[in-house]
Amino acid sequence: MELFLVVLDFVKQWYWIPLFILYLGVISTILIENRNPSKTISWVLVIAFVPFVGLLLYYLFGQKFIKVKRIKRESRIQELRLRNEWNRFIPYMERDLERLSHRIGNLSRVFRFSTNERLSSPTLGNQVTLLINGEQKFVELVKSIRDAKHSIHLEYYIFELDRIGTHILDLLEQKAEKGLSVRLLVDSIGSPTLTKYFVKHKESKIKFVSFMPVQFTSLANSNYRNHRKVAVVDGKIGFIGGINISDRYINDKEDDGELYWRDTSVKIVGNGVAMLQIGFWNSWNLAGGYPYQLKDGYLIRDDTNPKKGDAAVTFVSSDPGSVGPFNMEAILIGIGEADWKIQLVTPYYVPSDELSTALKVAAAAGIEVELMLPKKSDSYLVQHATLSFVKPLLERGVKVYFYDKGFIHAKTINIDGKLSFIGTVNLDIRSFYINYEVAAIISDEVLCSQLEKQFELDKKECEEMTLSKWKKRPAWKRGLDSICRLLAPLL
Structure with missing residues (x-):
C-alpha cells in the first residue's frame, strides 16, 4: 500500500x-x-x-506519415505492373494529343497533363451521354447490367440495400450465377450494410471486397476513404459521376416529402472505358481483392472499328499517396486556359489556396466565372466554412449561386463549352488530398452544351449571392463562418 x-x-x-x-x-x-x-x-x-x-x-x-508512405509504395507497385500496357498505348496517345490540340487549343493541355503523369491515355471517338439525377443514371446502369455478357465491375462509396440497391444486387447475383465475372468494391465506411450482407452470404458468386475496413486497431484508416462511383460493364461501357447507389438519388414524384437530390453522371462508350477499367483494377488490387489479370474481355481497345462518337475522354485519379493533388492540378490547368466562361458545381466548397486564387484571378481577368453551391449543406461546419470563402470571390467578380430546390450533389466543371469535368471530386481539401477520387475529363461540344443548359436550368432554382447580401448577414453568422474556416484544413 x-x-x-x-x-x-x-x-x-x-x-x-x-x-x-x-x-x-x-x-x-x-x-x-x-x-x-x-x-x-x-x-x-x-x-x-x-x-x-x-x-x-x-x-x-x-x-499520415506511415499510412501515406505505404500507399505510395503500393502505387509504385501498380505503376510497374501497368508499364508494359502503358507503353503499348504510346503511339495512340501522341496522335490523339495532336488532334486534340487542333480541336480545342490550349485546353488540350489538361489531356497532356494526364498523359505525362501516366494517369490515363487520351482517347478519341467515344460516345458520351449526360445523365441527370438517379432517374436517368439507374435506367442506363440497370440496362447495361442486364445486357452484360462478360464482366461487371462496380466501385462505389455508398451502396445501400434499399429499393434500387437491392434490385441491382439481385441482378449482380443472377449474372454471377450465370458465370460472368462480377466484382463489387465498396467503401467500408460508406456501405456498412452491404459489407454485413456479404459477411452473412459467403456463398455468393459475386467477388466482393470492402475498402479499408475500420476496426479498433485500424481506426486511423477511417480518414482515408474511397469516394469513387464507377461502373464498367463488359470493358465497353463505363459510368462515372457523383451518383451513388441509393434511393436518395431518385426523385420520386409520388413522395413529395423526400429531399430533391440534384446530381450528375456520364455514360461512356468507346476506347476511353479501357482507362476506367484499369482504374478499377488498381483499386481492386489496393483493397486486397482476389487478383485477376487484365486480359481479353477486360481491356477492349479497337481503333479499326468505326468510332462510337466524337468525344475525347481521359481520366484523372488521385489518392493520398499521389505524387501531387492531380485532380486539383488538372482543374487549375483548365481554369488557367479558359478564354471566356467557367461554370462550376459542387456540394462542398472548402478550397485550397491555389484553387481560390485561380478563380479570383480568372474573374478579375474578364472571364465569366459562375459557382453553384447548395443553399443548405448536409454538414453544418462545412456550410459555414464555405460561406467564409464566398466573400473574397464576390469581391473579385465571381458569381455565386445557392441552389434552393433541394441538395445539389453534382461535381461538374464546364469551360468555354469545350471541356468538362464530371466525376466524384468536390472542390474541397478532402477530395484533393485525402480521399480516393476520379474525374472524367471530356471534350465534346454536345455534352458541354447540355451541361451549360442544365446549369441555366438549375440557376432558376437558385438565389444569387451578392456582396451586399453577404454583408447584410448577421454579424454572429459571419463570425461563425470565420471560426469554422479555421477548421477548414481538417474538414
Missing part, C-alpha cells in the same frame, strides 16, 4: 514529463511531414489547446 501511494505521488508530481514528451513527439511528426502550412498550424493548435481530445482526433484523422 505504501508503495502504491509513493507511485501515485510520483505520478501526480511528474506526470507532465511523459505528457510533454508525447506532445513534443506528435508535433515534431506533424512538422516533419511537411504538410500544407495551414493544415500543420491547424493540427498543432488543436493538439495544444484541446488536451487529450486533440491527441485522439489526431490519431483518428490526422496522422
Whole structure:
C-alpha cells in the first residue's frame, strides 16, 4: 500500500514529463511531414489547446506519415505492373494529343497533363451521354447490367440495400450465377450494410471486397476513404459521376416529402472505358481483392472499328499517396486556359489556396466565372466554412449561386463549352488530398452544351449571392463562418 501511494505521488508530481514528451513527439511528426502550412498550424493548435481530445482526433484523422508512405509504395507497385500496357498505348496517345490540340487549343493541355503523369491515355471517338439525377443514371446502369455478357465491375462509396440497391444486387447475383465475372468494391465506411450482407452470404458468386475496413486497431484508416462511383460493364461501357447507389438519388414524384437530390453522371462508350477499367483494377488490387489479370474481355481497345462518337475522354485519379493533388492540378490547368466562361458545381466548397486564387484571378481577368453551391449543406461546419470563402470571390467578380430546390450533389466543371469535368471530386481539401477520387475529363461540344443548359436550368432554382447580401448577414453568422474556416484544413 505504501508503495502504491509513493507511485501515485510520483505520478501526480511528474506526470507532465511523459505528457510533454508525447506532445513534443506528435508535433515534431506533424512538422516533419511537411504538410500544407495551414493544415500543420491547424493540427498543432488543436493538439495544444484541446488536451487529450486533440491527441485522439489526431490519431483518428490526422496522422499520415506511415499510412501515406505505404500507399505510395503500393502505387509504385501498380505503376510497374501497368508499364508494359502503358507503353503499348504510346503511339495512340501522341496522335490523339495532336488532334486534340487542333480541336480545342490550349485546353488540350489538361489531356497532356494526364498523359505525362501516366494517369490515363487520351482517347478519341467515344460516345458520351449526360445523365441527370438517379432517374436517368439507374435506367442506363440497370440496362447495361442486364445486357452484360462478360464482366461487371462496380466501385462505389455508398451502396445501400434499399429499393434500387437491392434490385441491382439481385441482378449482380443472377449474372454471377450465370458465370460472368462480377466484382463489387465498396467503401467500408460508406456501405456498412452491404459489407454485413456479404459477411452473412459467403456463398455468393459475386467477388466482393470492402475498402479499408475500420476496426479498433485500424481506426486511423477511417480518414482515408474511397469516394469513387464507377461502373464498367463488359470493358465497353463505363459510368462515372457523383451518383451513388441509393434511393436518395431518385426523385420520386409520388413522395413529395423526400429531399430533391440534384446530381450528375456520364455514360461512356468507346476506347476511353479501357482507362476506367484499369482504374478499377488498381483499386481492386489496393483493397486486397482476389487478383485477376487484365486480359481479353477486360481491356477492349479497337481503333479499326468505326468510332462510337466524337468525344475525347481521359481520366484523372488521385489518392493520398499521389505524387501531387492531380485532380486539383488538372482543374487549375483548365481554369488557367479558359478564354471566356467557367461554370462550376459542387456540394462542398472548402478550397485550397491555389484553387481560390485561380478563380479570383480568372474573374478579375474578364472571364465569366459562375459557382453553384447548395443553399443548405448536409454538414453544418462545412456550410459555414464555405460561406467564409464566398466573400473574397464576390469581391473579385465571381458569381455565386445557392441552389434552393433541394441538395445539389453534382461535381461538374464546364469551360468555354469545350471541356468538362464530371466525376466524384468536390472542390474541397478532402477530395484533393485525402480521399480516393476520379474525374472524367471530356471534350465534346454536345455534352458541354447540355451541361451549360442544365446549369441555366438549375440557376432558376437558385438565389444569387451578392456582396451586399453577404454583408447584410448577421454579424454572429459571419463570425461563425470565420471560426469554422479555421477548421477548414481538417474538414
